[in-house]
Amino acid sequence: MxxxxxxxxxxxxxxxxxxxxxxxxxxxxxAHAKVISSTPGMGQTVATAPTSISVTTAENMNPDPKKSNLFVYSPAGDLISQGDAKIPLNNPKEMSVPIKATGSGIYVVRWVTVSADDNDPAEGAFTFTVNPAGGNATTGVEAKPTAAPSTQPATATQxxxxxxxxxxxxxxxxxxxxxxxxxFGRTRPAPVTSAESAKPEDKITSK
Structure with missing residues (x-):
């Protein structure tokens, strides 16, 4: 016991x-390599349209543009990011891409990343607004980051x-x-009946 x-x-x-x-x-x-800050800021209203978008992530990113990239869309829904986003080797938590701004309105920034630390993918989006009459206000909407589907066998998922x-x-x-x-599972052994306890020689004699 x-x-x-x-x-x-x-x-x-x-x-x-x-x-x-x-x-x-x-x-x-x-955590993954999700975006934690950006320029312009997530949901921010700026007076002048930026010429580039940059983001900072929680973990180091894989610099391959097929795995980590930025896609920026104009208020009309057109893709205005110019080429692939760049990740400096000396700061793999920073990623930026030049854009061709089209004027006032709400811009959408979609990001995809793959962590260089654990190879986990993630993606998300946020907005910022260009409004010459009301800069530095927070009017945009940040989309909740989500983990991208992984083709690798699931282990400890996110x-x-x-x-x-x-x-x-x-x-x-x-x-x-x-x-x-x-x-509670410990039970007493079932009592042995007289027939079961009889010795072999006794059974032979009784016959």
């Missing part, structure tokens, strides 16, 4: 440690916050299962 209790205690400690590792791993993986409660719930369920298996 003492050994069983010791095993349950060790198993519980191991499960809790594993759960904490999973929670921290999920929190780290969910699930958003619902993953953490799911991990905790799984740990609790596992601990309850351990308790049931070691605490």
């Amino acid at each position: 003492q050994k069983t209790r010791h095993f349950v205690t060790v198993s519980t400690a191991l499960m809790l440690s594993l759960g904490l590792m999973l929670v921290f791993a999920v929190g780290t993986a969910s 699930s958003s916050s619902p993953v953490v409660p799911a991990v905790i719930t799984g740990i609790i369920a596992l601990l309850v299962g351990l308790g049931a298996g070691f605490g």
Whole structure:
């Protein structure tokens, strides 16, 4: 009985440690190389149309334009970014692209990135507004960043916050299962009937 209790205690400690590792791993993986700031600012209104767009990401980006890039659209919906975005090798968290602004209105910036740290993809979009009569106001809308579909086998995905409660719930369920298996699942052996307890020679004699 003492050994069983010791095993349950060790198993519980191991499960809790594993759960904490999973929670921290999920929190780290969910960051990705998402955009955290930009010029012009996300949702900002500026008086003069910019000639380029730049963004800063949470993690280093893969500099391959097929994996990390910016696409800027005019108020009319036309693609106005000129060529591929550039990522300097000495600052892989910065990405910029020249644009051909078309005047006043709401511009849309779509970004796609692949983290150079863990190769996880992400994408998102935000807007800024050009209005000569009302610069430096916040009127645009930032689209929520999303993780891009990955063709690689899923491991620790970047699930958003619902993953953490799911991990905790799984740990609790596992601990309850351990308790049931070691605490409540122990039953006494069924009593042996007189017929089953009879010795072989007794059965032969009775015949």
